[in-house]
Amino acid sequence: MKSVKITILGKQFPLKVEDSEEQTIKRIAHYVDDKFRQYKKELNKQPDTTVMSLAALAIAEELFEERQHNKELEQQDGKIMNEVNESLEEFIGEISSE
Template identity: 30%
Template sequence: MSESRPPVNVLILGKEYPVVCPDNEEHELLLAARYLDGKMRKIRDTGRVIGTERIAVMAALNIAHELTQLRRENKELAGELGNRVSAMHDRIDSALNEE
C-alpha cells in the first residue's frame, strides 16, 4: 500500500487550503499559490470585482490569457530558431561543398 502524504497548506486571500502533491513539486505548488494569491489580491484591491469566487474566476482568466500569450510567443520563437538552424545548416553545407 502507498503511504498517504500530508497535505501542504497554501494561503490564498487569507484562507488556508490543504493540497496534496508529490515531494518534488512542493516548491512549485507554493510558488503557484503565491502567484495566484498575488493575482487575486490585485483584482480584489481594484474594488471592481466583488466575491471570492468571481475574483478567482477573473484571476484564472488572466492567468490563462498569460499562458496563451506565452505559448504563442514560444511557438514563434521556436519557428525562428528552426529557421536560424536551417540557415546555419545551409551555410555549413555550402562552405563544405566549396572545399
C-alpha cells in the same frame, strides 16, 4: 508524496505533491494569491467568485501569451537552424570541391 498547505485569499488548501514539486507549487500558489488579491482590491464590491474568475482569466491570458511567444521563438530557432545547416552544407560543398 508530500502534504503541503497553500493559502489563497486567506483560505488554506491542503495538497499532495511530489517532493520535487513542493517549491514550485508554493510559488504558483503565491502568484495566484497575489493576482487574486490584486483583483480583489480593484473590484472590492464584487463577490469573491467574480474576482477569482476574472483573475483566473487574466492568468490564463498570460499563459496563452507566453505559449504564443514560445511558439514564435521555436519557429525563429528552427529558421536559424535551417540557415546554419544550409551554410554548413555550402561550406562542406566548397571544401569537398577543392
